[in-house]
Amino acid sequence: MSIYRLKNYIRLLRRVIPMLLLIHSTTFTFAQKKATWIWYPGDFEIWLSNQMQNRRTERATFFPPFWRMDNPYVLIDFHKVFNLEEAEEVMILAEGQYNVKLDGKMIEGYPKTIHIPAGEHKLNLKVHAQGKVPAIYVQGKTIISDSTWLVTNEDKEWIDETGKASDQSGTTWLHAGSWNFNAPDTKPSQFHLATTPQYAVSRAKKDKGFLVDFGKETFGFVKLHGLKGDGTISLYYGESEEEALATKTCETLDRIRINNSNRDSTINLSKAFRYVYVEPAEGAQVDSISMLYEYLPLEVKGSFRSSDEELNRIWEVGKYTMELTTREFFIDGIKRDRWIWSGDAYQSYLMNYYLFFDSPSVKRTTLALRGKEPVSSHINTIMDYTFYWFLGIYDYYLYTGDKQFIQQFYPRMQSLMDYCLGRRNKDGLLQGMAGDWVFIDWADGLSKKGEVSFEQLLFCRSLETMALCADIAGDTKATELYKQEAAQLKQKITEIYWNEQKQAFVHSRIDGKPTDHVTRYTNMFAIFFDYLDAKKKEGVKNQVLLNKQVPKITTPYMRFYELEALCAMGEQAYVLKEMKDYWGGMLRLGATSFWEEYNPDKTGAAHYAMYGRPFGKSLCHAWGASPIYLLGKYYLGVKPTSPGYQTYLIEPNLGGLEWMEGKVPTPHGDIALYCSKKEIKVKAGTGKGTLRIRSAKVPKGKGVNAVEKSKGLYEIEILSNTDYTISYHTQ
């Protein structure tokens, strides 16, 4: 290019660039609103859960779930009515084949941008996709795709012989689903979690290969470096060193075939492990391995620290356990199932409210569990897991105050409840029918026969949830119906199962006769459901919860509720000891995340066995992390008393600690608390709180008005965004 030409070229650029900038700014820079990819609500969640739940392998063999998996709808109509002050250009993207209608008139082909004149207009997009979720992304100056769009999977828009369209009066419209796909190129079908490199902390020669230790339980894609030769390299994964070296019985493995073609390789399917035993076959070589840690990027909003370092460590490991198991969804454990189990997820929800307060994760998981119509089995085939699903929605509403979610999915709640109501026996009770798994807990010899009291109790709470949700959905008739059903069932439970002599609910009724077997399950739930009067509560506490004759619970899963029940009765000091004993016990065995099951009586590698397999147990299981929940709700003592923390209670309980401090997240700001035996500091970013404390003297501080509710029990109103420092005297 000559100088002359270059000059001309620059001159041209000087003229063109401002024009380009102008065009660009006209179209997009002034866009004040941000579009997001949208879909039929629940459909992306179902699609993604299919992707995830079919990633389980057992020793390199595909191991999918045994329940029905559903599908997104393949054909969706999206629409919204806009009122434009001035004309605008609108960019349109879709996942799938699509058409665009403006005011009912189709635009030829697959338009990528359309011009919409000023005034009121209706914009429709209809999208078909098979194998991915029909989704759209629409971005104009004011017109954007978001959850205010309405969607349907059957628009019922037929025409008569003159070409006149029907009025669509039979069509059900829902608000579009969305998450965080906020850019044109972040397509839902391309979703993947975040990754970051991690490296081994040690390496040792073993047998025909080498053992790598990543220092702690982790999850991701192993990368092999310095590959040479021709042959197979086997990777044996272990949550324990023993497992990684047990090439015949470790739960997961990979075999990759190399043939002089590439130096590095990354395993396709992520795995859970701390140790990897790498064994190249004759002729194949590998220098080293590293990994890509895979995770859902979530902000940890909750915190807890105290005068007890072991307890702090328990909280930290609980947090890490939750970070590992909070992924596309709240899953049970990262090594083995990688499935969404309703009972496990329910506990993750509760812990989440004291850790991430991530509502989308709760909603995704709830929707994936529920799937589509018709209901043909209990959730995960488990009767109790159906009820945890309802309970999860009860809590979700209480913690978030999100009414729209309930309004949208009330029909799916109702059909699931219809399924349950339709399976009652002549006495109105539930017992296991063909295909029903009555789970309760992993416990040796636990009876599932007859009408188990635990199932009736959860059923009752689920009916109460339905009454609440029917009311939110404006279904007055059903509200009354569910209330009545709940009240009747509650009465029946007491009549049938309460044993006055034992001061406990018995475990079950068989052939019309209550057994005299007592287990902890029904009794502990009845406490925090607040189904018992004070006298019965005391009876249960002493005759069941603190009674060593009643069979011990060995899963962190049910310890969660057992300790919650004790906390709910003010036994924080006892529970603190239990936590240090049980969770501290796992830490002393070297746990870097909490386990699926822990029995202190076992020793050595016997800890790793379960399901008849030497390494069947998961060493990173969400339900192991319950101290997160207990410490937030019953020690810091923060809980909502009306939906979404409009009002809430702070009832700190040191349980023997010198001091503690922490934060509890809420939808509109954190609640920060410091508490020693003499002083409490509070600052809340939300709602109107009540601090309830016992004190030998009237608590004092700036702006503090302590009202004595009963002898030595004071309540102090906490206003938002105000620093309180309160001095008091522990009794």
Add this chain to the structure above:
Amino acid sequence: MSIYRLKNYIRLLRRVIPMLLLIHSTTFTFAQKKATWIWYPGDFEIWLSNQMQNRRTERATFFPPFWRMDNPYVLIDFHKVFNLEEAEEVMILAEGQYNVKLDGKMIEGYPKTIHIPAGEHKLNLKVHAQGKVPAIYVQGKTIISDSTWLVTNEDKEWIDETGKASDQSGTTWLHAGSWNFNAPDTKPSQFHLATTPQYAVSRAKKDKGFLVDFGKETFGFVKLHGLKGDGTISLYYGESEEEALATKTCETLDRIRINNSNRDSTINLSKAFRYVYVEPAEGAQVDSISMLYEYLPLEVKGSFRSSDEELNRIWEVGKYTMELTTREFFIDGIKRDRWIWSGDAYQSYLMNYYLFFDSPSVKRTTLALRGKEPVSSHINTIMDYTFYWFLGIYDYYLYTGDKQFIQQFYPRMQSLMDYCLGRRNKDGLLQGMAGDWVFIDWADGLSKKGEVSFEQLLFCRSLETMALCADIAGDTKATELYKQEAAQLKQKITEIYWNEQKQAFVHSRIDGKPTDHVTRYTNMFAIFFDYLDAKKKEGVKNQVLLNKQVPKITTPYMRFYELEALCAMGEQAYVLKEMKDYWGGMLRLGATSFWEEYNPDKTGAAHYAMYGRPFGKSLCHAWGASPIYLLGKYYLGVKPTSPGYQTYLIEPNLGGLEWMEGKVPTPHGDIALYCSKKEIKVKAGTGKGTLRIRSAKVPKGKGVNAVEKSKGLYEIEILSNTDYTISYHTQ
């Protein structure tokens, strides 16, 4: 390679080749049984219908259906128990991720062949796929995948804490679905129809391009030859010359962009047309076009010829119309909808029984129409179309005797009937509710208000179908229930709608009062449903069917039934004239396939208009081909009298023809017939037939035993595989 080495090499080959052949023959040559790809029954059909029904375009714009489209299940368990005399190697293929269990034990990885020892063994495959149908192909010596395998979409196989599996007692197993994917490489997901090249019969320069005529209505992929330059080439398709040249209003078009890169190009999406107007834009060139005709390869088993050449031409064009519209499924028309409409399909089934007798096409279409649970609208949103779906099953069973199909899909029939029963008003009648399309027919000003008698009549017949199918499915209680409901409804129909003075059913009841408006629909169906006594039949014939005051039918769709009703009453001579007039009328206008609608009163291009669009009408519509059915069933007069033609009737009626001859296919052989006014020849490959003829004298012939049933009416028993030549005297 030296000579020495070559010799050694040949010697080696001599030893190895027989071994290879031996291995090969051991594994596959002795395979006596032929495997086929199998899937969850109904799922391939739903998947394929999604593919097909989303191929409609209107002027290059995607135009999908407005009803709910369903999805195959994503996760399927297949199993069968085999008893092997000797061990065998079994080849395994799957569409999707899969695992293999032999006797409940998983085999590592994704095995492609497995060894199965002698003895009894259970083989399970579990397959996951999203976006295509989970399917398997298993081929051993005796072990093959076929429809005897059992499948489920929820195996409910959980384990307890000891690793013990549940007994799967809650699992529903169905027989696998299959079609004709009988080789390892004919994967269901790769399904496509057959194609063959076709060439234009003429070409003329027009405006800025050229018009190509393929000589008759056809369907397929246009190929462009001799492409040059850079620019867009537009293809405007026409079923008529007028349409192809109407670039602003033709129903379908394609625009392809070329840029000097390739000489030839084939359009991706098949189209229906006879004419194509090709218009290259400035800078683009195309020498010529040809096409790939796309079709379902089916044998035409039925035939008809007669002394009337026009009638023969009508039969031939009817046959071609059926060949064009019998594709992945029986569709309505090839130009426009390409959707599966239950009312249209129902007529295709009936014609099919006299043309292809292809049961798989009936089953595919029936399953695709029904989709999955739950029922959320009528089929195609149309109330009458729900009922045709039931009627189609009634006929399917009568013509084929296939009980297994009914046993497998009885639950889907039942849930659809539950939906209908649940929508009855307080008087037990159906009327259009929100979202219900009451269609009946395309007819100006046809009232859909109130309780339309036609819908009740079809509902009644559907209840009768349910009684029949409940019985086949072994559901005794439901059999009685459906029988009762049908009987009650039948009585109500007469009570409410029969107008003694008009000797007709009136059209509807509005606000509890029967109208005095008479239409043909209810009346003609009541005749061939045999719901009327002889007196009422005569009344209907004269006061409705032959009464020109009653609004005329203008669609071949309802002419089908109108003429059937007249034939059922012996009016073949009248109907023959009507056929020559109506279908002959289309032929005289140059039709090469039959139309969606034909009104002889219109002229010129006005014939092509419908739905308010100048070329909205489909000129190749399955429902236009009804003479295929009428000529087979009411002129050749062949119809089954028990399921699957175990017994059947031949009641020939020349209707004024000098002679006619033809074949009617059945599940186990054709029934061939020649009939003149003096002589009848019959040869049947199936069942036991009854030839019923009127004759002035006793009919005679070898092996003929004519029994006079009433004055001049004789019945002759027809045995299979026997030639009969019967002389008789037309009365």
